Amino acid sequence: DVTEHLGVSASAPAAAPPPPALVAGENGRSFEERIRMTRRRRTIAQRLVEAQHTAAMLTTFNEIDMSAVMELRKRRQDGFVKRHDIKLGFSSFFVKAVVGALKAFPLLNAEIQGDEVVVKHYYDIGMAVGAEEGLVVPVIRHADRKSFAAIEKDVRDLAARARDGSLSLEDLRGGTFTITNGGVFGSLMSTPILNPPQVGILGLHAIQERPIAHNGEVAIRPMMYVALSYDHRIVDGREAVQFLVRVRELVEDPESLLLEG
Template sequence: MAINIVVPSLGESVVEATVAEWLKKEGDAVAVGEALVRLETDKVDLEVGAEQAGVLAQIAQPQGADVQVGQVLGMLNLAGESRAAAAPAAPPAALRADDKATPVARRVAQEAGVDVSRVPGTGPGGRVTKADVQGFAGQPKEEQPTAPVMPPPPPPTTAAPTVVSADAGRSVERVRMSRRRQTIARRLVEAQHTAAMLTTFNEVDMSAVMDIRSRRKESFKEQHGIGLGFMSFFTKAVIAALKAFPRLNAEIEGDEIVTKHYYDIGVAIGAAEGLVVPVLRDADRMTFAQIEQAIKAFAQKVDQGTLTLDDLRGGTFTITNGGVFGSLLSTPILNAPQVGILGMHKIESRPVVVNGQIVIRPMMYLALSYDHRLVDGREAVQFLVKVKQLIEDPEALLLEA
């Protein structure tokens, strides 16, 4: 008896995916729950596992193929059927039946020649992470298990780069854009074509926040197990400004204005395939420590490739921090259908005038991009001034929060 391997439900608003990698080849025995194929959507990667033990009889959709929910990816002959000479052997004791490894960890393991099934996992639910593989690969040879290394998966069939020679000594490389990169490109162009997008700028003196962090960082970390970063301050300041200027927490649906009376703040995090924006749900109800812990957890998920669609769903306003990459000033693009996004930047010591005196202060440029169809210039400027005032006066920030 054979069963179809189909594209599962991909979550809210996601109906298509790309076959990123087959983790098994035709004829391979698989255990219940073992990952067969990795799919790439415009938001996250996910693995499709075997519903029953058996043998991978057919691959219907090769690597690089675009597929839709419910479409057949391949066929699985159940254990004991005639496709294989024998039912799949039980995996060795050291091999986890479901081979829990993130896509990033799997790729690093392949590059390092490491059998990922032998790597102890420290991630959620025992999942093997990139750091686990790197640590395992760095052990002395005599410490590593002597089991044979699993062969790498078959070479890509459609998504491999094509090198085209032009003139002597010169070449170009053509690589198909990933689904996520295609979606990022499309959404960014749509945002600029559909919104009347403008950006207003200001600068903020970071002295007060940096002083608090310097005085409180040790006790904060001891109490909460997390460092006190800048993002919690800016998240709280943004929420207070959104309450004062609610149009920035709204969106346009047809000819209606939909104002949100909750505060789901998206935090842009850099990933290999481009920025992703996981969302802090009800951020107005979160403490500084909870905000910092949630952002750290999101960053770990990004690194491990374990972000879920629910992590990315919705959002009423977005904060992006180009300063972590050294950006001094930029114009952030709206995360549609949101109508506002705050851009943070690099902190630099600059001469400024305070009470008639020239002093050196740690300054940061802030940028607010907004949809002028809904937000007037006056309230956009006032919103950004409100954020500036709260960051420069953290006592007021704490009182408003």
């Protein structure tokens, strides 16, 4: 995971940076502000650059029609909240879809160790969270065994603890694949950086209504661009594209995900 790979403890708050140094400009009208990077920020910067220099990173894109999953959420939301005391979000659908796609394309749930490829037959899914001191990736353990409600509760709990700095190293250890959602900040499309030593990361983006061809007609649909960055050293383009297509198929058929999990 990002924080474990960086060698930074998530449970201990970083020391407060010194006050920024101000450099006065001509006639005092303009100035520059120098802010010392925290230790965590420096390490994150260094490791993310290293990740790009180590992996043969490539990104493939697709788009998902979110109509069915949005309709299902609306229809089932009240009953879900009454039963589980938590809202049914999009996170659980994407976690379930990723697990299903990883089972079909297991090399995306692997890592390189020396001259060997280690394929992992368990599914610990990292969920990237932007915290005050930088990106952290807490892990949903054994996501394939968990219900939609359990996944939603894990996402809520891990995100809250990421933001208040109470995550432990155990919360960050051992992820096999990562999901990151720039859509919550308004991003329409991006190329996510791999979370070493993982070889795949799925980027989600904002949902926008767009005209598309549907059953021979032009229809306005809520669409989301998705991006898969992968390590081309062990994952071929065909597998990567098929993986992302499988994620799309599963999310566009959310009833099948509910039946499976």
